[in-house]
């Protein structure tokens with residue numbers, strides 16, 4: 111299959127000022143008539159033909175300027191038309207069957223409704239079109255459909271007209287005044303009800319807001335509506351961005367490949383990121399709804415008003431929009447905890463990606479299937495790179511930079527380079543060397559050594575950027591590190607400073623330290639790097655207790671535990687170190703100044719994937735045992751304190767206050783430590799939490815703990831959960847995921863049995879992810895020493911690939927990590943990848959991921 115290269119970009123030779131689409135909608139048969147006005151693009155090299163992309167489409171009628179035309183041929187899936195004049199009108203008829211569209215790209219059916227997903231290349235499954243983000247067109251859409259089945263007809267922009275048709279049909283016309291690329295087109299037809307509200311923008315425009323769901327789901331839409339209104343105010347206040355249509359629609363659908371989609375004026379969401387109430391949604395779900403609603407809304411400027419020139423620029427909209435949603439959530443929920451959560455995701459997903467065979471820069475140089483590049487690197491590392499610019503500039507200058515970017519490129523399909531230049535001109539940054547963050551892959555490693563002599567402290571920083579596929583040699587990156595030097599006696603410092611490490615090695619000196627200070631570095635996680643600091647254990651303990659930067663405090667605790675666990679996994683047990691961890695842990699549990707939300711963060715042990723990343727040839731089995739061993743020891747040693755913590759938190763009534771949310775977090779966390787130490791006693795305690803629960807956070811938390819235990823309480827509560835929520839898709843997803851993610855020794859058998867459950871289906875991505883992604887991310891099941899976990903996931907990939915290649919390909923990275931795993935398991939993982947590769951009918955998606963993984 112063809113490799114697309116960033117350096118080959120050429121502007122499209124034609125403009126498409128107007129796109130008129132007419133749909134005769136039906137679940138099994140939809141007829142699409144596209145009428146395009148085309149004109150030569152004066153800024154592109156002239157071409158005698160126009161290439162209209164298609165994917166699996168059959169051309170029905172085709173006309174040029176209203177007449178039959180012979181000057182067109184099929185080239186593979188594309189339609190290529192010879193055009194003699196400077197402007198023409200093309201009429202194209204296609205017929206599609208949404209009910210057979212299991213890929214969920216283009217126009218597809220979900221629970222009796224019809225909806226679209228066009229990013230990145232789904233529009234070409236609806237009609238022939240230059241399906242690339244730099245072709246902007248003004249869309250007018252007419253839909254007609256049977257009234258009874260599809261009473262609601264939606265598209266982008268404004269509803270301009272509607273009426274009754276023949277034979278029980280009706281029709282609606284929509285017009286979007288803002289030119290957009292095809293990937294932002296959307297259509298929805300179905301039997302839906304709306305939660306309606308309104309918002310007045312900063313200039314006084316009244317915007318109607320609707321969240322469309324299936325009848326019955328309406329009571330679960332309030333949180334999404336509140337989140338939307340908060341997002342709209344926040345973007346006005348923080349980035350000066352105002353909404354630009356009179357209508358903003360959101361539609362929730364059950365079958366969706368990802369979280370949501372930012373189509374202009376008509377966001378389409380996975381139900382998972384819309385529906386939430388205390389009975390069925392955890393606190394994590396509430397936060398995810400708020401974050402994704404914000405993310406898609408913010409795309410209206412960072413993505414829609416300014417879109418991407420080509421898909422290599424994807425991080426231009428995604429990295430920036432993730433940063434915007436992170437800053438929003440920090441403002442809504444508290445900066446410290448949100449920052450820790452975001453870093454945890456980065457380290458457990460993006461760092462492994464960046465150290466493996468699929469590593470790529472945030473602006474890649476080539477791809478075969480663009481769907482494979484909606485990665486944590488593009489999204490999360492992309493956000494970190496822009497966050498560093500904000501850290502270097504400060505929030506006010508950063509805002510000047512974004513203002514300039516939005517002003518300069520409004521209405522354009524822009525590049526990462528445009529963004530960087532706006533930051534240079536608007537925020538006053540010098541970013542020549544910084545551009546390497548866009549072109550070099552791999553997580554930089556910074557070694558920090560602090561030496562004290564006389565009254566001088568000298569900090570030496572060395573950086574290396576590891577080799578990644580296709581990039582062996584790396585140049586030093588500019589790395590902004592927020593640091594502070596603590597006086598141990600007073601537990602204070604003289605103020606934080608921002609150190610810029612720009613060379614391979616640099617030394618920074620500080621005068622006036624009679625005693626050796628304690629180094630706090632990369633505070634707030636100011637740079638997405640791995641810091642290896644040569645620091646005595648007692649200094650980590652000191653920072654874990656005293657650092658005034660909450661992230662740095664968390665980090666000290668993580669480093670302490672990481673050092674200990676990697677040693678244990680390597681076969682050496684340091685009891686003094688464990689005792690030090692115990693002291694720090696107890697101090698955290700008892701610190702009266704800490705909010706529970708932060709207490710919880712400090713108590714969470716580093717994850718197994720992260721731990722595995724810290725060593726060469728990781729043995730997942732030993733890492734798992736080491737981590738469980740420490741949990742058991744802590745649960746045993748601090749059993750009384752943990753039970754007291756659980757009891758205290760249990761007495762806090764349900765609510766959305768930070769206090770109540772924090773209490774729920776430490777409540778279940780306390781159980782996880784207790785369970786590792788005392789299975790029987792904790793099974794009873796967890797069952798008590800389950801039975802008394804008046805919210806999903808407590809209920810699922812208790813169920814999660816029980817699912818890992820061999821106890822009668824386990825079976826009874828799993829059955830209760832299923833019967834209680836039977837028929838409620840999102841909650842039954844939790845039932846599948848909780849079992850697949852469990853610590854139970856027989857998890858593989860459980861997963862295999864669940865795959866046979868009548869509620870399991872390969873057709874619904876949420877269900878597939880609930881069962882199999884949860885399992886693939888469960889180290890003790892997935893890394894079973896006999897390779898049965900690998901085989902299971904390989905079988906899933908092979909079975910899912912013909913149904914939904916995009917989702918199938920998302921499982922490949924779990925197997926692709928074999929180079930970082932010990933030899934015995936690595937061989938088994940590799941063998942499964944080779945088995946997949948040998949399949950003659952792989953999709954482009956899966957084929958690309960497997961062949962890159964095998965390298």
Ligand code: B3K
Pocket residue numbers: 229230368370371372405406409428481484
């Ligand atoms: N832009 C979409 C992602 C589309 C993924 C297509 N495979 C959602 C988002 O990032 O907001």
Ligand code: ZN
Pocket residue numbers: 405409427428431
């Ligand atoms: Zn996005």
